[in-house]
């Protein structure tokens with residue numbers, strides 16, 4: 001018997017604009033609940049725009065974006081978020097005048113019926129943040145700020161996480177900690193879509209890969225197919 005599962009995210013023919021500038025030209029993507037999917041591409045390929053378009057944060061958009069089965073193409077950003085989506089933009093948006101813990105207590109829970117992750121569970125998952133709970137946002141290292149940005153999303157109860165280049169500019173030891181974080185999130189059943197430039201970080205974590213070029217998906221494959229796809233990836237990304 002074939003079990004039918006509602007995809008966590010199902011995008012088809014997604015187009016998006018910033019003003020007059022047409023940046024997404026028909027993006028297709030399917031993410032099942034509990035998957036970790038990596039979106040690769042060169043700078044300017046349209047990866048950030050894809051995440052922003054999912055959230056309704058670009059200008060006009062057209063096509064279909066279903067989240068847990070609900071069509072969202074006509075919805076405002078806050079309504080999309082309330083379907084249980086958490087977006088972590090490249091600029092992490094930590095409130096620098098607030099402490100680490102105040103940042104964590106800030107986000108309101110989404111109306112998904114899923115409770116947000118408790119502060120204790122957050123601190124168990126991110127021991128660094130527990131140590132730094134009373135430190136001001138500005139005093140946190142880049143890696144701590146990145147963890148805080150993700151932790152803050154977990155507080156909302158979002159189960160589908162859209163993470164934009166979380167490893168960017170961070171030291172290798174911090175990148176390893178972020179890799180452990182992604183593994184923990186997968187073990188806890190979260191669905192993760194991560195945009196990455198750092199192929200070595202993403203490669204061992206992802207169940208499946210998509211590659212974008214000029215606002216379109218040009219490749220998609222599973223982790224098992226990665227070795228066979230290396231020559232193609234080399235050509236597309238120079239990895």
Ligand SMILES: Nc1ncnc2c1ncn2[C@@H]1O[C@H](COP(=O)(O)OP(=O)(O)O)[C@@H](O)[C@H]1O
Pocket residue numbers: 018021023041042043044045046047048049050
């Ligand atoms: N706010 C914006 N206004 C106009 N064009 C933009 C804006 N943001 C990005 N773009 C353009 O959209 C294209 C895709 O960019 P982006 O989604 O940021 O790519 P990536 O994240 O893959 O590097 C690029 O050509 C970029 O110049």
Ligand SMILES: [Mg+2]
Pocket residue numbers: 047048049
């Ligand atoms: Mg980007």
